[in-house]
Amino acid sequence: MQTPDTDIRTAEHPDTRPPLPRLTEGQLTPGGLSALPSVPPPALGVVRRAAHLPRASWDRLAGPDDAYLATRWLDVAEDTSGAAMRYLTLTDAEGLTGALATAVADADAPWLAGRPDTVLRLCAEEGRQGARELAADLPGDLADALLPGLVCGGRHLGRTTLLSRDGHDGQDGTGDRLLAAAERLAEEEGLRSVAFLHVDEHDTALRTLLARRGYRSFHSEGYHWLPVPQGGFAEYLAGFSAHRRRRIGAERRAVRDAGVQIAMAPLDPADIxxxxxxxxxxxxxxxxxxxxxxxxxxxxERALGACGPDALAATARLDGEIIGFALIVVHHDRWFAHRAGFDYAAQRGLPLYFELLFYHLVDAAARAGATVIHYGTGSGAAKTSRGCLGSGQYAYLRTASFG
Structure with missing residues (x-):
């Protein structure tokens, strides 16, 4: 069920903290900022390759729902997105206390759904809350106003966030320090904006921090996930109305009668x-x-190399030929539906999307002991119609134009 949208507006209190010292790779800031009298604050560092992160400590901060912020997936994003990555870390005697993954987006970045200019433009065209007003306040072309820009919270869509041992609103000021460091990094590298493009509506601590620091927001997307019933498909089906149950039954019969075979197995390099x-x-x-x-x-290929047996493939075959697939990334007891594709001519109107990504997947996930399937952003109506829960995602932008 979609949670009602809320929007935390920009606070009227500007950030008056003194600026951070200049950040360079591996540099640790002195303990003067926000220092306590007896205990020095966590030291701030900048790392430019995920391979150089304290990986075990970082992954302890990334919870079960943060598959795309785990270090193995940061490796994938680094190697395939064409973006320069920057990782901000706060470290104390016990390890990482906070972390923030960032990527530099420029006009050549092909990932349009992860660039601040294209996300704002599309949301303004669709009339999403706050987007038109924000776009109107930016000078000239959106790409010129926002690019190159620092995209924060991970190079993925949905639930972009910072990682913190004690929560974003902890008394240690972890969130504020990481955001201030990201802003200084953008300034030093001549970037025109800092953005979180998909902050979940329930991530209220981060949203409050961003608003307080002068970021402006707009509704960017919806995010969807499905709790996996322990009883598999039978229990899943029982949760629908009689009308929907009949329709789902008809969809499954159509796929079966067409001779399509559905299977779930570890990703095979030969199928790539x-x-x-x-x-x-x-x-x-x-x-x-x-x-x-x-x-x-x-x-x-990179996902297989990073995830190994945690990269699963759901496939639909007709007469031995693959006509549909979905890549599933396993993280803790969660499954993440990451990529998909279909042969639209061969499937001849069959409801392969629902069979592959919902009906068969729910059964397979239940058998494997998975508790949640994450479906991410896009196609919200279709996902909701098949039992997904949803939450709003909000983009936050800060530029020199906003003061």
């Missing part, structure tokens, strides 16, 4: 070229004509 073709077809259908199978193949 076909998966890449299918994903490029799907993205082309939604206007991303510049996306190539080679780019999809590179991401799939």
């Amino acid at each position: 070229p076909r998966f890449a073709e299918l994903e490029a077809t799907l993205l082309g259908k939604y206007g991303m004509s510049a996306w190539t199978p080679a780019r999809s193949a590179a991401i799939l």
